[in-house]
Structures are given as structure tokens and as C-alpha cells.
Amino acid sequence: MADVALDPQNSNSKELFGQGMRAYVLQDYDTAVRAFSKASELLAAEHGSDTHDSLGDVYLYYGKSLLELSRKESGPLGEGVLKNVEEESETEDIEESDGEESKGKEEVNGDNKTEEAKPPEESSSDDKPANPEEPSSTEKKEGGESEEELTDLQVAWEVLELAKRIFVSRGADGKKNLAETLIVLGEISLESGNFSSAIEDIVEGLEIQKTLFGCDSRTIAETFYKLGGAYSTNAQIDEAIESFCASYEYLTNKLKSLEKENKEADAEEIEELKDLIPEVQEKISDMKNLKIEVAKKVASAVDEAEPKTNGAAEASSSKQANDISHLVKRKRKDDDAQENPPKRPST
Template structure:
């Protein structure tokens, strides 16, 4: 386990806070990184009296990345912890009730009901649906907090947007940083379930990366993979398949490039092994997307058939119910002229005029 980074949140040294924040980010101590980088950005804005000064681009980028990492970390922890905590609390309540009451089952039910009420209260407070929570939300709204307070992902998007604007102004010299920021913006939108925006930002970042790096770049391979995930989440299966396959091609090109270098160092061999370990997972993604596509087509076809059957007019049903040998409904009625030989002869005479 990596050691936590100690951050002095009262420090007035913006450069030192930036260094601490970057170190914490790479050590995946996102909470410490957010504290350090939030403070650093606050100090830098005050120093330059401008929230879009070019020196703020780096701190904004790492601040946004750290907020994204923290949001993912908290979601994963919440998903894992909630069921386990509920089970443990149920067991504890069961033990306590059996010791305090002769009627064990009745006590367990009573304690379980209390536990449910507590959990519901806690949930209501978190979601702002309970009476007390509503009051407290109303009070805090007056102070400009509560419902109006942005989430980590919203703040991440805002600071990354500021970084993007700064890098765009800096021009070609900041192309690499701009591409990186666009891809992270896409990831933030993906986490926020804004899929079109996620895909658009990632595609823009990818196009810049393809111009900067070769056809064996792991950076491009990673972005293609992230784009594939965005497409798959948005049920764009063909695009997802293409993106995952492009990611595979870049990784295979990387292996080929590494193997061509002689002599092969241990570091090169390790990288080849690492990439070879990634390839099966991406191939499985491609297979999954193909299965999802086939299943989606099947469901659409079944739905269309069902709609067609239910929408068929009554007359159509009677027309199609005739025996196959009965073709009377297909034969046109004879014209009256065909019943009169003289009229028929006259009709066949060519006009000489």
C-alpha cells in the first residue's frame, strides 16, 4: 500500500502545493491531491488576478484528473461497502436482540425494522428527501450551498474546460496537453452519462494524438479503447467494434516495433509481455460488442414483426386468408368491349388519320 501524501492545506506556497498535488495524483491518493490542487489553484488565481492565466493550465488539468479519480474511487467504495455494512449490522442487531429479549424472533424483527428506519433516514438525508434534510437543505441554500453545490464531476468539467481554453490559446506548442485534456473531459462526460459530449471530446483529442504520435503509440491505443467504451455505453456497437479493433492494431504495432529493436532489453521484453496481457481483454470486448449487436438486431426484428402483425388492417387478413389455388382476386374483370365482337373489332382497327 502506498503512503498517503501529507498536504498542508494552510500553505501559501502555490508551487509547493502543485508539486504535492501531482505527486498525490500519481500515487492515487486522490483526496490529498484534490486538497492540494484546489488550494494551489485558489492561490494562483489570486496571484495573477485571472482565472485563465497560462500558468494555471497545469494545475487545472491535474485538479480535474484528481476529481475524476476521486469520484470513481468513491463510487467503487460505495458499491462495495453498502451491502457488506448492511449484512454486518443485521448480524449485530440479531445478536443484541437475542441477548436482551426472550422472544428472539420478535426482537430480531423489531431491530430489523429499526435498522431499516435508520437506513431510510440516512438515505433521505443524503438525497435531501427527509423532513430534516429538507429543512437543512433549505437553510443551506440560503447560504449558497446545499442543492446548488456542484459535484466533483461538475467541478472537474469546469476546471478542465478552463485548461482546454488556455491550451487552445497557446497553440501548437500545447497540442499534446490539449489532446490529453480533451480526452479527460470526455471521461468526465462519460462518468456523467453525457455520452454524445464524451464521444465528441474524445474524438477531438484522438485526432490530435494521431498527428503527434506514430502508428505504434500506446497513448493512441488507450484513447481508442476509451472511445470504444464510450461508444459501447451509447449502444453504438459498430463504432465501438471499430475503436476496439483500432486499439488492438496500435498495440500489435507496438509489439512489432519493440521486437525489431536489437538487442531486446529486459524493459522491452516486459513491455511486450504487458501488452500481450492486454490484448485478450480487448478481443473479448470486440466479441461482446458483436454479440450485443446481433442481440439488438434480433430484438429490433422481433419488434418490427410484432408491430406489423398488430397494425395489419382487417381487409388484409381476409385477402391473405384465401386458398393458395384461388387466384380469382388477381384476375382483372373483362371490359365490356370484349363481350361485343363488333366493338372489339372496331377497337382493334388502327387509326389512319
């Protein structure tokens, strides 16, 4: 897909928002982030508030774009990972080459090998900044430029919290976007490893969606699927199965509705659902198999622990029952006493 061209001189917030939306649809998340970021800055400056109603949708898609950008860069096949792998490979080659060169110098110079292997000399005091009180670049980043140190997920969380406040203030008119914002916040928590918070936000958004959409909503089906993923990641297998089953139910209801209406315009969506439903069924099957495996492992662990205890007890009991040496010795001693009574001392 072709990237969306973004004019850095553009100061029209509406145009920037439109460009950001196009970039988001085309999955050009980097451009989308830059467009939404600038649009939000312009709108906040224009209205003198970062929680003005006009910023709600901008923040929502700004946060969604940041989330997708973070996933793209940190995923198994993300560009960032590939770049890091290449850089690490180059670094290893350089280090290996330097090591061989250093080793060669040590062998040639003999007694001087220590001097040759020394790292470059540190800069003297003359190379230090003239003003010792001036903070270093690291200290500057920790202070005035702390925003640059925030990750995409952290920025996404902050702007979505602002969007949440705006949509709450809209009342009933903001429920749909509020639900979506909560679900995206849940996805961010999931990416950050905060599973309980992710489940809480997704459930809250789902409850709002249930009041807005019918029993054949693909939106709710998608949310249930995300919730199932959050539960499974948090090792709540039963809850995950329940959520995936609910997703399957909503999708099948949607398929039945479309087939009943029998409109040509719905043909593509019908085929899409027919491909999607088996995937959800497979997910349910995987979760059920996982539950069985976990149960087997637990039972196996219990079985392995019990024989050791019982076996030890039986062995001890058997030893006690079979060991009659003390009785034999005592009997022999008594028999000897009867056959050879002690002689009386002679008078």
C-alpha cells in the same frame, strides 16, 4: 499504498502541486484534490487571474483527480456506497426497533395508543430564530455557499474548461495537454450520461493526438478504447467495433516495434502488451456477438409480427371459402319453390 501527508499551512504552490502529483500517482485522490485545489487558489491570487498560463497543468490534474475521486466514491465497490449501505442498515434496524417499541406501547395502553404513537411535538414559535428575515441554512447554501453544493464532476468540468482555454492560448505548445483535457472532459460527460457530448470531445482530442503521435502510440490506443466504450454505451455498435479494432491495431504495432528493437528495458512493457491485447480482442468479440444478438432479436420480432397478420388473413379467407351455408339455404329455398309451386287463388 500509503497516503501522502499534506501540510494545511503550506502556502507554496509548487510544493503543493508536487504533493498533488505524488498523491495522484499513488491513487490518493482525496489528498490530490486538496493539494491541487489549494495550489490553484494560490496561483490565481498571485497572478490576479484564474486563467493564467501557470494554472493549466494544475487545473488538468485537479480535474483528473476529481474524476477519479468521483468514480471511487460512486463505483460499485466505492467507499461511499459501502458507507451508505451500512448507514441504511443501521437506520432500518433503528426503525424496526422503534416500530416494535411503539407497537408494544399501543398494546399496553389500549385507548391511549394514538397519543403514544404521535411523533415528537414540533418546536413552538418561541424556538424560531429571533430575526424572521434571516435566511435559513438551506437558503444560505443556495446563495452564498452554492459552491459547496457542486458535485465532484461539476467542479471537474469547470476547472477543465479553464484548462482548455489556457492550452488553446498556448497554440502548438499546448496541443498535447489540450487533447488530454478534451478526452477527460469526454469521460466526465460519459460519467454524467451525456454520451453524445462525450463522443464529440473524445473524437476531438483523438484527432489532435493523431497529429502528435505515430501509428504505434499506446496513448492513441487508449483513447480509441475509451471512444469504443463511449460508442457502445450510446448503442453505436458498429462504431464501437471500429474503435476497439483501431485500439487493437495500435497496440499490436507497438508490440511489433518493441520486439523489433529487442531492448531489455522494454521486456516489462512487452509482457504487459501481450496481456493487454487479448483483452481488447475479447472486447471486439463481445461487440460482434452483441451485434449478432441484436440482429436476431430484430428478426425475431419481425417474424413474430408477420405470422399473426398472415394467419388472420388466411383464417378469414378459409372461413369465407368454406362457409357455403348461404348458398345451401338459397338452393333449398329454390328447390322447394319448384316442387311445390304456389297455388293460384280459386275463382
